[in-house]
Structures are given as C-alpha cells and as structure tokens.
Amino acid sequence: MARPTKNTFLERAGYRRRRMRDVARVLPVLIGILFCIPLLWDRNGELGTADALIYLFTVWLCALGISAGIARFLTTDRSDDR
Amino acid sequence: MVSFNLLLAVALAYVAFLFVIAFAAERSAEKGSGAWLRSPWIYTLSLSIYCTAWTFYGAVGYAARSGLEYLTIYLGPTVVMIGWWWVLRKLVRIGRSQRITSIADLVSSRFGKSTALGVMVTLMMVVAATPYLALQLQSVTLSFAVFADAAGDSWLSEDLTRSALWVALGLAVFTIIFGTRNLDANERHHGIVMAIAVEAVVKLCALVAVGVFVVWGVAGGFGPMIDLIDTSDIAQWQQSSGRWVGLTFLSGAAFLTLPRMFQVLVVENANEKNLITASWAFPLYLLTMSLFVVPIAVVGLKILPEGSNPDLFVLTIPLSQGLDGLAIFSFLGGFSSATSMVIVATIALATMISNHIVTPLWLSSKGPGAVVSGDIRQLVIGARRLSIAGVLLLGYIYFRLSGGGEALAAIGLISFAGVVQVLPAMIGGIFWRGATRWGAVAGITVGFVIWAWSLFLPSFGPDGILPQTVIDHGPFGIAALRPQALFGITEIDPLIHALMWSMLLNSVAFFFGSVLTFPQPLERLQGAQFVNIFEHSEGARAWTTSTAEAEDLLIMAQRILGSNEAQVLFQQEAQRQGKAGYLPEVTPEFVQNLERELAGSVGAATAHAMVGQFIQGASVSVEDLIAVADEAAQIMEYSNRLEQKSAEQERTARQLRDANEKLTQLSIQKDAFLSQISHELRTPMTSIRSFSEILREGGMSDEELSKYSGIIHDEAMRLTRLLDDLLDLSVLENGQVTLNMGQGNLKTVIDRAVSATAHSPTAITVKRRDGEETIPLYTDLDRLTQVFINLIANAGKYCDAKRPVLRIEPRKVAGEWVVDFIDNGAGITKENQQVIFEKFSRLSDHRKAGGAGLGLAICREIMTRLGGTITYLPGQGGAAFRVVLPPAVNPVLTR
Numbered sequence: 001m002a003r004p005t006k007n008t009f010l011e012r013a014g015y016r017r018r019r020m021r022d023v024a025r026v027l028p029v030l031i032g033i034l035f036c037i038p039l040l041w042d043r044n045g046e047l048g049t050a051d052a053l054i055y056l057f058t059v060w061l062c063a064l065g066i067s068a069g070i071a072r073f074l075t076t077d078r079s080d081d082r
Numbered sequence: 083m084v085s086f087n088l089l090l091a092v093a094l095a096y097v098a099f100l101f102v103i104a105f106a107a108e109r110s111a112e113k114g115s116g117a118w119l120r121s122p123w124i125y126t127l128s129l130s131i132y133c134t135a136w137t138f139y140g141a142v143g144y145a146a147r148s149g150l151e152y153l154t155i156y157l158g159p160t161v162v163m164i165g166w167w168w169v170l171r172k173l174v175r176i177g178r179s180q181r182i183t184s185i186a187d188l189v190s191s192r193f194g195k196s197t198a199l200g201v202m203v204t205l206m207m208v209v210a211a212t213p214y215l216a217l218q219l220q221s222v223t224l225s226f227a228v229f230a231d232a233a234g235d236s237w238l239s240e241d242l243t244r245s246a247l248w249v250a251l252g253l254a255v256f257t258i259i260f261g262t263r264n265l266d267a268n269e270r271h272h273g274i275v276m277a278i279a280v281e282a283v284v285k286l287c288a289l290v291a292v293g294v295f296v297v298w299g300v301a302g303g304f305g306p307m308i309d310l311i312d313t314s315d316i317a318q319w320q321q322s323s324g325r326w327v328g329l330t331f332l333s334g335a336a337f338l339t340l341p342r343m344f345q346v347l348v349v350e351n352a353n354e355k356n357l358i359t360a361s362w363a364f365p366l367y368l369l370t371m372s373l374f375v376v377p378i379a380v381v382g383l384k385i386l387p388e389g390s391n392p393d394l395f396v397l398t399i400p401l402s403q404g405l406d407g408l409a410i411f412s413f414l415g416g417f418s419s420a421t422s423m424v425i426v427a428t429i430a431l432a433t434m435i436s437n438h439i440v441t442p443l444w445l446s447s448k449g450p451g452a453v454v455s456g457d458i459r460q461l462v463i464g465a466r467r468l469s470i471a472g473v474l475l476l477g478y479i480y481f482r483l484s485g486g487g488e489a490l491a492a493i494g495l496i497s498f499a500g501v502v503q504v505l506p507a508m509i510g511g512i513f514w515r516g517a518t519r520w521g522a523v524a525g526i527t528v529g530f531v532i533w534a535w536s537l538f539l540p541s542f543g544p545d546g547i548l549p550q551t552v553i554d555h556g557p558f559g560i561a562a563l564r565p566q567a568l569f570g571i572t573e574i575d576p577l578i579h580a581l582m583w584s585m586l587l588n589s590v591a592f593f594f595g596s597v598l599t600f601p602q603p604l605e606r607l608q609g610a611q612f613v614n615i616f617e618h619s620e621g622a623r624a625w626t627t628s629t630a631e632a633e634d635l636l637i638m639a640q641r642i643l644g645s646n647e648a649q650v651l652f653q654q655e656a657q658r659q660g661k662a663g664y665l666p667e668v669t670p671e672f673v674q675n676l677e678r679e680l681a682g683s684v685g686a687a688t689a690h691a692m693v694g695q696f697i698q699g700a701s702v703s704v705e706d707l708i709a710v711a712d713e714a715a716q717i718m719e720y721s722n723r724l725e726q727k728s729a730e731q732e733r734t735a736r737q738l739r740d741a742n743e744k745l746t747q748l749s750i751q752k753d754a755f756l757s758q759i760s761h762e763l764r765t766p767m768t769s770i771r772s773f774s775e776i777l778r779e780g781g782m783s784d785e786e787l788s789k790y791s792g793i794i795h796d797e798a799m800r801l802t803r804l805l806d807d808l809l810d811l812s813v814l815e816n817g818q819v820t821l822n823m824g825q826g827n828l829k830t831v832i833d834r835a836v837s838a839t840a841h842s843p844t845a846i847t848v849k850r851r852d853g854e855e856t857i858p859l860y861t862d863l864d865r866l867t868q869v870f871i872n873l874i875a876n877a878g879k880y881c882d883a884k885r886p887v888l889r890i891e892p893r894k895v896a897g898e899w900v901v902d903f904i905d906n907g908a909g910i911t912k913e914n915q916q917v918i919f920e921k922f923s924r925l926s927d928h929r930k931a932g933g934a935g936l937g938l939a940i941c942r943e944i945m946t947r948l949g950g951t952i953t954y955l956p957g958q959g960g961a962a963f964r965v966v967l968p969p970a971v972n973p974v975l976t977r
Contacts, residue, residue: 021167028165035157035330038150039323049319050311052150053376060160060369067164068362074167 020073023066031063089229092410093417097252103280104260104273111272119272120352122359128275128346129364130282131427132159132337133371134214135221135420136494138285141372143393145379149319154326155494156372158333160365166357169338170347172512174357175615177348181682185344185504186434189526191686192511192612193519194605200438200687202523203504206530207341207434208473209538210500211427215477216484217493218420219246221393225416228397229409243482250478253424257474258467261429274425275350281418286370288415292396293374295408296381300399307377314380328578329495335505336498341430342423349430424474432469437685440465445691458642462684484542496541499581503529506585506592515609517592520599525592529584536565537580604690632665638692639676642683651679747917762804766797807936814943821862821947828892828901828967829855831863835870844878846886846905854892857899858970861948869941869952873903873963876937880961881907899970902955904962915954 038052111119118124137155144152162170173188182188186207190200223246230241260273301307311317337343351357382395390398396416400409441462506529507522539548548565556564566576568583601609632652639648649664655675656666666672673693680689773790776782782790813819832855836848859866877888883906891902910918919942938952945952949968956962 024167025165028161028168031164032161032330035161036323036327039321039326048312049149049317049376050308053311056150056153056157057369057373060157060365063160063164064362064365064369067365071358071362074358 020070034059086233100277104277107276108273122356125356126360126363127279127282134423138419141375142395146392154329155333156368158330159337162334166361184434187685195687195690197687204434204438212476214497216481250474278422281422285415285418335502339501339504342427345430432466435469436465506589515613518596518601521592521596524595525588528591529588532584826859826863828857839874846878849889872937877905881905899967901965905960907960
C-alpha cells in the first residue's frame with residue numbers, strides 16, 4: 001500500500017526554515033546562560049557595575065536582534081509543524 | 083509648584099481621554115474597520131501590562147536597594163518570549179483551538195474539564211493577585227501624596243485611603259463598562275486593548291523622558307553617567323547567584339502563569355502570527371523600560387536628601403529640579419502602569435470567578451438533572467461584573483489592612499511565587515500525556531500550602547498573622563516546620579527558600595500523583611488533544627450517542643450565546659448537514675462543537691456540565707475510546723481495501739484498453755479485407771468471364787483453346803480454394819469438425835509438410851534437427867500437417883531475407899513438447915503480433931501471398947481443437963511461431 005511518505009530531504013527554502021526553527025529553540029537557552037555570566041565576575045576586579053549593565057544590555061539587544069531576524073522564517077502554518 | 087488640583091484635573095482629563103479612545107476603538111471594531119486593532123503591534127503593546135506600577139516606580143527603588151537584581155524581573159520574560167517556539171506557540175494554539183478563557187480554564191480543561199481544579203486555581207489566583215492589586219492602588223495614592231506634599235499639603239493616612247477608594251471605584255467602572263461588553267472571552271475587548279496600548283506608550287515615553295533628563299540633564303551625558311554609577315552606592319552591589327537565577331526563573335514562570343498575562347498572551351490573541359512579532363518586539367519594550375532604571379536610581383541617591391523613598395524617585399527627581407511638566411508626565415506614566423494592570427487582572431480574575439465558581443454553584447443549586455431555565459447570559463455577565471467589583475474591593479481591603487509602606491518589589495515577588503504554583507500542572511499538562519487530575523490537584527495543593535506557609539503568611543510581618551514564636555520556633559515547637567527554615571535548612575534567602583521548596587515539592591507531588599493514578603477517559607481524550615495539538619487541532623469526540631433534542635440544545639445555547647448567535651450556529655450546522663431550518667441532527671460532532679462554543683463563554687467545565695444535562699450518561703467511556711480506536715483501524719483497513727480495488731480496476735482498465743485497441747485494429751483489418759476479398763473474388767471472375775467470352779466466339783486453335791480453358795480452370799480453382807478456406811475456418815470455429823485421431827510421430831508429420839511445400843515457387847530452405855524429432859503423437863495427423871504446411875509456406879512467402887532459411891526446432895518446455903518455426907527475416911512488428919492470428923488479417927497485400935489471410939486463423943483454430951496452441955514467439959531474430967503439441971496420450975485409453 002503506497003502511503004505518502006515524509007520527504008527525508010527538503011528543498012533549500014524548507015531546509016533553511018527548519019534550521020531557523022532550531023535557532024529559535026536554542027536561542028532562549030543560550031541567552032539564559034549568557035545572562036548569568038556576570039555572576040562569575042570577580043567583584044573586586046576590573047569589571048564594575050556599569051560594565052555589567054552594558055554587557056547585559058548588549059546581550060539582550062543581540063538576542064532580540066537575532067530573534068527579529070529569524071522571525072520571518074517562522075510561520076506557524078500547520079503543514080510542517082513538529 | 084504644581085498645585086494638587088491641577089494634577090487632579092490632568093489625571094481626570096487623562097482618564098476621560100482613555101474613555102474616548104476605548105469608545106472609539108469599540109465603535110471602529112463594530113463597524114468592522116478595526117483590522118489594525120488585531121495587528122501585532124497592538125498585541126505587543128498589550129503585553130506591556132507586565133510592567134505595572136511595580137516596575138514603573140518599584141524598579142528604581144529595587145535598583146537603589148539591590149543593584150542590578152531588578153533586571154531579573156525583565157530577563158525572565160525575555161527568555162520566555164524569545165523561546166516562544168517551545169511553550170507559547172503551543173499555549174496559544176491550544177488556547178485558540180480549545181477556546182480557553184483563562185488559566186484556570188486551561189488547567190481544568192486539560193484535566194478532564196474538572197470543576198474542582200478550576201475552583202482551586204481560581205481561588206489561588208485571587209489570593210495571589212490581591213496583594214498585587216493593593217500594591218497598584220498604593221502606588222497611585224503614594225504618587226498623589228507626593229504631589230500633595232510638594233504643594234505643601236501633607237497627607238494623612240485618611241487622605242490616602244480615601245483617594246485609594248476613589249481610584250478603585252473609577253477602575254471598577256471603567257472595567258465593567260469595557261470589560262463585560264461581550265460574554266465570549268475569546269472575543270477581544272477592543273476598547274480595553276486600545277486603552278492599554280495607549281497607556282503602554284505613555285508609560286514607556288514617561289520613563290524614557292525621565293531617564294533622558296537624568297542622564298543628559300542632570301548627570302551631563304553618557305560618560306559622566308557611567309562614572310557616576312561606578313562611584314555610587316549601587317556599585318557596592320553584591321549579587322547572590324541563587325537569587326539571580328531564582329528570580330529570573332520566577333519572573334519567566336510568572337510571565338506564563340499570571341492570570342492577566344495569560345489573558346493578553348493567549349485569550350485575547352487575535353492571530354498566532356502576532357506572537358512571532360511580539361517575540362522580539364516585547365523584549366525590546368522591556369529593554370527600553372529597564373534601560374534608565376539604574377541611572378535614575380543613582381542620580382536620585384545622589385541629589386535627593388538622605389531617607390527619600392527610592393520607590394518614588396521617578397516623581398521626586400523632576401519635582402526637585404522644578405520640572406513640573408515632566409513630573410506630571412511621569413505621574414501619568416505611573417498611573418497608566420497601575421490602571422492598565424488592574425483592569426486586565428480584574429477582567430481575568432472575574433472571568434475565572436464567574437466561570438468556575440459562580441456559574442457551577444448556581445447550576446448545582448438547581449439540582450442534578452434539572453434543565454436550566456432563565457437567561458444564563460445575564461447571570462454570567464452579572465456574575466462577572468460583581469466579581470470585578472469584588473476583586474477590586476479585596477485589593478482595597480488588603481491595602482487598608484496592610485497599611486501600605488512595604489517595599490513595593492517585595493509584594494510583587496510574593497505574588498509571583500504564588501501564581502507559579504500552577505506552572506508544573508500547566509507545562510506537564512501540555513507536554514506530558516501521563517499527567518492526571520489527581521497529580522495536578524496534589525501538586526497545586528502542596529505548592530500553594532508551602533507558598534502560603536513560608537512566604538505569604540510571614541509577609542504580613544511579625545505578629546501579623548503568624549505569631550513571631552511560630553516563625554522563630556515552628557508550630558507547636560516543631561523546628562522542622564519553621565516557615566522560613568523548612569526541614570531545618572536556614573540561611574537561605576526567604577524568597578528563594580519558599581520558591582525552591584514549593585516548586586520542588588509541587589513538581590514531585592504532581593509527578594507521582596500522576597504516575598500513581600489512572601486518568602478518566604475524558605482526561606485522556608483532552609490530554610491527547612493538548613499534547614498533540616499540532617497533529618490534530620480537530621477534537622476527538624467526547625460524546626458518543628446523543629439522546630438530546632436539537633430544540634432543547636438550541637434553547638440552552640440561546641441562553642448562553644444569545645439568540646442570534648445560537649440560531650446562526652444551529653442554522654449553519656443544519657445547512658452543513660443538508661437540512662433546511664434551524665434544527666440540525668444532533669450528532670456527536672455537533673454536540674462537541676456546541677460545547678466548545680459554549681466553553682468560550684462560560685469555561686470548559688461549565689459548558690461540559692451544561693451539555694451533560696441534556697445528554698445524560700452518554701459521556702465517553704473507556705469502551706468508547708477503544709471503539710474509536712477500532713473505528714480508526716477499520717477506516718485504515720477500508721482505505722487499504724479501496725487502494726487494492728483501485729489497483730484492480732486499473733488493471734481491468736488496462737486490459738480493456740488493450741482489447742479496445744485490438745478491436746479497432748481488427749475493424750480496420752476487416753474493412754481492408756472486405757475490399758480485398760471482393761478484389762480477390764472479382765479478379766478470377768473477371769478472367770473467367772472474359773476468357774469464356776473469347777471461347778464462345780470460337781474460331782481459335784486447339785492450343786489456344788486449351789490455354790484459355792486452362793486459365794478458366796485455374797481461376798476457378800483459386801476461387802474454390804478461397805471458398806474452401808472460408809468454409810474450413812467457419813466449420814472449425816463452430817466446432818463442427820470431426821477429428822481423425824491416430825498414433826504418429828512428429829518426424830513423419832514434418833517430413834510430409836516439408837515435402838508438400840518443397841515444390842512451391844516460394845520454397846524456403848528448411849533446417850531441421852533430425853535427432854530430436856522422434857516424438858510420439860496422438861492427434862489428428864492430417865490437421866497437424868496442415869498447420870505445419872501453412873507455417874512453412876508462410877515463411878516462404880513472407881521471409882524477406884536474401885537467403886531465406888527456416889529452422890524447425892522441437893524442444894521440451896515446461897513439460898510440454900513444442901515445435902518452433904523460426905525464419906531469418908525481419909519478423910513481425912509488435913502491433914501486428916496481436917492481430918496475425920485473427921481472420922482476414924494480412925500484413926501486406928502482395929499478391930504472392932496468394933491467400934486471403936486466413937491461414938494463421940485456421941492454424942489457431944486447428945491447434946485449439948487438437949488441444950495445443952500456436953503463438954507468436956517474439957525476440958528470435960525473425961518471425962517465429964511456437965506450436966505447443968497436444969499431449970501424446972490417448973485420453974480414451976487412460977480413462
């Protein structure tokens with residue numbers, strides 16, 4: 001009985017879309033870790049509060065920049081979820 | 083100095099402006115021109131109710147007290163929004179397809195539409211939200227007090243409470259007007275969403291304005307600001323890692339479970355795609371909101387007198403610098419933050435209370451099985467309005483009791499820790515099919531009790547509700563149960579202590595409660611639908627048979643949805659079923675859809691209970707689940723069979739196509755033959771006639787006489803032969819032939835055939851395999867000889883090779899003796915192979931054929947009569963025929 005089988009290999013656009021989903025999955029984990037980095041700083045070292053502030057806002061801005069960049073690849077159509 | 087009355091006038095004008103905006107949005111939505119109200123930007127701005135007065139005023143105070151820790155309150159939601167693909171996407175899809183009305187509805191619906199769970203979650207949310215609402219009232223009144231102070235009019239506590247009462251009343255009126263316009267929670271509250279969006283912009287601009295003023299107006303630019311930060315007290319900030327990670331988790335989790343956030347994120351979501359935009363736009367909003375918090379705190383600590391309340395720096399800095407306009411703007415920002423949060427939180431809580439407490443109570447007061455009467459719409463809307471007023475009243479009472487003055491941020495975090503107790507049940511419910519109702523009940527109960535014991539009750543202060551002795555030594559002196567040192571573990575920050583123990587034990591209770599109990603059928607159905615929402619958004623059936631009358635259902639639906647909506651719904655279904663009028667067949671699918679529609683108004687549990695009144699005892703059972711599975715298997719089998727059948731039909735169609743092709747060709751051949759045979763008959767007749775005329779005229783020599791009569795004789799012979807062939811074939815076909823069966827040998831038959839054709843003008847060289855020809859035969863030897871003669875003669879006539887050679891090869895194939903006749907000519911083309919055995923078929927019309935194309939047809943008939951076959955054998959390099967000899971057994975003898 002011939003059943004419609006799922007394609008193992010996708011065309012270029014579909015492949016790109018899936019990798020963008022991977023980015024969407026990994027990004028929160030990554031920034032969650034990056035947000036905790038200042039905890040490791042030596043409090044009496046060279047890096048002060050203002051540096052921590054600048055660091056956190058930079059990571060924050062980059063994260064939402066990436067998120068905005070991949071947003072257009074991530075349509076929520078039902079056809080190829082999962 | 084700005085006078086207090088001016089401030090009041092500005093505040094009232096702002097409120098009036100919000101009313102106008104809300105009305106305009108409602109009007110525009112009614113006219114159908116409100117598409118922009120569903121845009122992702124409005125959605126993103128509506129999420130900003132996360133930033134309450136707590137974040138507007140409190141964040142600065144928080145930063146002044148604990149350095150950068152305030153950022154965790156924004157980082158958590160940022161991680162959740164950027165990770166929308168994991169959780170939010172699923173939540174929104176579930177919320178839309180199941181018509182979820184609140185977070186209590188989500189939990190109740192997932193765990194078998196359980197009323198008890200809905201009540202539990204509702205109560206918990208109300209308890210956790212009350213301090214938070216009080217906090218908003220407090221912040222507004224405090225900000226009023228600041229201006230009153232500045233105008234030289236010191237406020238007493240009565241003034242504070244009076245203004246709080248007025249604020250609460252105003253908010254109640256606004257929320258009731260715009261929040262209960264429609265019953266269906268899935269229909270957006272356009273007026274409110276619009277007002278919130280405007281307020282979101284106002285509070286963002288206000289905070290940024292104050293920030294810009296502080297950095298460039300007071301500190302003197304970016305560089306000096308950095309130096310100022312590093313030299314201020316805040317730079318002495320010592321961050322505990324536990325609090326940093328714990329608070330980030332807490333705020334992220336609360337972002338998902340706060341009733342008001344669930345309301346704007348999931349319930350009022352107009353389009354799933356809006357979430358994609360919000361996934362980066364909302365973190366951007368948060369970033370902007372928190373950007374100037376530290377500068378404001380640092381500057382406030384520096385320029386304001388010792389002992390000023392840092393929670394109010396946003397107001398007091400501009401006031402102290404004489405910037406009344408900025409101060410008023412900033413006040414409006416704080417006012418916006420407080421009111422927008424209160425409005426949405428009240429709506430969310432009121433929906434929960436009316437759907438999960440009031441309506442079920444009212445239904446059960448009617449007694450089991452009694453059919454509802456009266457207009458439920460009015461009841462539910464009335465309940466919702468009362469709930470709004472009640473929730474605000476609770477907040478006001480809490481404000482009165484607590485007396486204000488606590489650090490704002492602390493109350494907010496306690497509230498957060500309360501609402502996240504739903505998280506394990508919620509996340510477990512949408513990702514794990516094994517989660518059960520009892521697991522959820524156990525987890526939420528355990529979490530809530532620990533939260534209340536270790537965080538909420540102690541928050542009322544020493545001897546507030548818990549006596550100091552209990553806090554210090556535990557109840558009845560049991561040290562292991564000390565609220566802030568459970569199990570004897572001391573030295574942890576109280577908040578992290580409560581968060582850790584409550585979440586840990588909550589999850590453990592949820593997990594083991596789920597693993598050890600068995601879910602009811604409805605729970606399993608709902609669980610499968612929630613967890614696999616992306617595979618089937620269409621629901622499985624929760625009702626099997628229905629004994630309900632369509633009319634009863636219509637009457638009930640009208641009471642909840644309103645008569646027009648209900649009639650349209652029923653009419654559409656009737657049309658879909660191909661019926662006229664308003665009453666469709668009551669199919670399980672229809673009941674399911676109806677229940678879901680009702681759930682959008684009164685919640686899943688109530689809708690289920692109400693539909694259940696009409697369909698007594700027909701709810702789904704384990705047997706039904708199995709039946710559904712069987713049905714699915716049957717459908718698969720059926721489709722398999724269909725596929726088989728279609729393959730069979732394809733084969734038949736192919737055969738028919740072949741047959742048709744053959745028929746068409748034959749018809750053409752027959753037409754050609756008819757003209758051929760008339761020609762064949764006419765040619766000898768013409769010569770016979772003309773020569774007999776010559777003979778009749780007489781006067782010719784004997785030689786001529788004999789020549790002409792010879793021609794007439796030959797032509798007559800040709801005619802006879804043609805007619806003989808036709809006759810022969812007709813006799814064979816009709817089965818009238820008598821066979822002369824006899825013993826013989828293949829060799830003699832071939833000998834006779836070869837010698838009979840040897841003297842013909844078209845004779846062909848025959849190659850034989852003498853040694854293999856001695857095969858005994860029992861058949862009609864004359865007829866078989868006739869077949870062989872025909873084949874040899876045909877080869878002689880049609881073989882187009884320069885030196886025509888015919889090989890006659892007897893051999894044994896699959897237990898039968900066959901004789902192959904293979905010549906070295908061009909062979910017969912594929913399309914002709916199909917027709918050569920048909921009557922009248924002749925591949926070429928050269929005269930040397932001398933026959934009428936009946937030879938092979940006769941051969942085939944003979945072989946069929948003899949019990950053998952003759953077929954064309956393709957792929958032998960020339961024309962090849964295979965004669966399968968009849969079995970050499972005398973059937974009479976063996977019988």
